Amino acid sequence: MTLTELKYIVAVAREKHFGKAADACFVSQPTLSVAIKKLEEELEVKLFERSANEVSVTNLGEEIVRQAQSVLEQAANIKEIAKRGKDPLAGPLKLGVIYTIGPYLLPDLVRQSIERTPQMPLMLQENFTVKLLEMLRMGDIDCAIMAEPFPDTGLAVAALYDEPFMAAVPSTHPLAAKKTITSQELKAETMLLLGTGHCFRDHVLEVCPEFARFSSDAEGIRKSFEGSSLETIKHMVAAGMGVTLVPRLSVPKEALGARQRRRHDDMSFIKYIPFDGDPPTRRVVLAWRRSFTRYEAIAALRNSIYACELPGVRRLS
Numbered sequence: 001m002t003l004t005e006l007k008y009i010v011a012v013a014r015e016k017h018f019g020k021a022a023d024a025c026f027v028s029q030p031t032l033s034v035a036i037k038k039l040e041e042e043l044e045v046k047l048f049e050r051s052a053n054e055v056s057v058t059n060l061g062e063e064i065v066r067q068a069q070s071v072l073e074q075a076a077n078i079k080e081i082a083k084r085g086k087d088p089l090a091g092p093l094k095l096g097v098i099y100t101i102g103p104y105l106l107p108d109l110v111r112q113s114i115e116r117t118p119q120m121p122l123m124l125q126e127n128f129t130v131k132l133l134e135m136l137r138m139g140d141i142d143c144a145i146m147a148e149p150f151p152d153t154g155l156a157v158a159a160l161y162d163e164p165f166m167a168a169v170p171s172t173h174p175l176a177a178k179k180t181i182t183s184q185e186l187k188a189e190t191m192l193l194l195g196t197g198h199c200f201r202d203h204v205l206e207v208c209p210e211f212a213r214f215s216s217d218a219e220g221i222r223k224s225f226e227g228s229s230l231e232t233i234k235h236m237v238a239a240g241m242g243v244t245l246v247p248r249l250s251v252p253k254e255a256l257g258a259r260q261r262r263r264h265d266d267m268s269f270i271k272y273i274p275f276d277g278d279p280p281t282r283r284v285v286l287a288w289r290r291s292f293t294r295y296e297a298i299a300a301l302r303n304s305i306y307a308c309e310l311p312g313v314r315r316l317s
Contacts, residue, residue: 009047094143100199108309142294175271182276192233
């Protein structure tokens with residue numbers, strides 16, 4: 001039994017597919033399959049049920065995969081402890097970020113990180129919250145920037161900032177003339193939502209809960225549409241298909257000036273409006289496994305995040 005074989009079975013359990021698991025491990029599928037068959041023969045148990053369309057883990061296999069993941073984490077910790085003895089900031093840091101944060105935080109964060117800790121390059125992974133939580137548990141990433149709430153998985157969590165939402169409406173819409181807006185005023189509008197799996201979709205539905213039912217009935221075809229990313233949703237707003245909510249960091253700086261210059265892109269066709277009173281917000285946090293030993297690396301990453309511009313958000317420490 002080798003650590004490589006344990007890595008392979010963990011990958012198959014995660015991907016539910018031998019080909020995808022092989023790609024994730026950077027080996028050929030035959031190499032991975034032969035190694036797993038060898039391990040099954042050594043253990044004299046069947047780890048996976050194979051069918052034409054999918055791979056499932058046997059009951060005993062699930063227990064073995066959990067133990068394999070624990071062994072891999074402990075093996076990784078041995079390397080991390082050795083690194084700490086030399087330079088705890090030496091070597092890459094594997095960072096996951098949800099889709100609705102990555103495009104707006106990462107450009108500045110990468111610059112700050114390069115300036116402050118050039119010996120610790122960031123290996124970046126964008127994904128859904130549920131996928132990042134799984135990757136954290138499996139040890140595929142070291143830490144993740146996500147928005148609360150998410151299931152309690154025993155992770156260490158540090159709050160980073162509270163980010164307000166703003167309404168985005170077509171510049172020709174009657175609401176575009178308003179200086180502030182309320183969720184009540186959005187009830188009669190066609191709401192553009194991110195697809196299922198995006199936590200920001202749930203945040204929007206918390207602000208405008210009346211749209212939650214529209215995704216499951218015929219009226220919803222007229223009342224809400226879905227997009228694959230915030231930028232796609234913005235294009236739909238610019239085209240006059242409806243309105244939406246966006247996190248503050250996703251709003252272009254030029255769109256918040258007292259006088260917006262006319263441009264030949266979608267920004268000139270969207271008006272971003274703050275909420276009246278206390279705006280709805282999301283809390284953005286940094287999460288990592290409690291067993292992760294590079295504490296100084298986490299602290300350095302947090303400092304790099306706090307050094308970012310982050311306009312309009314309330315920083316937490």
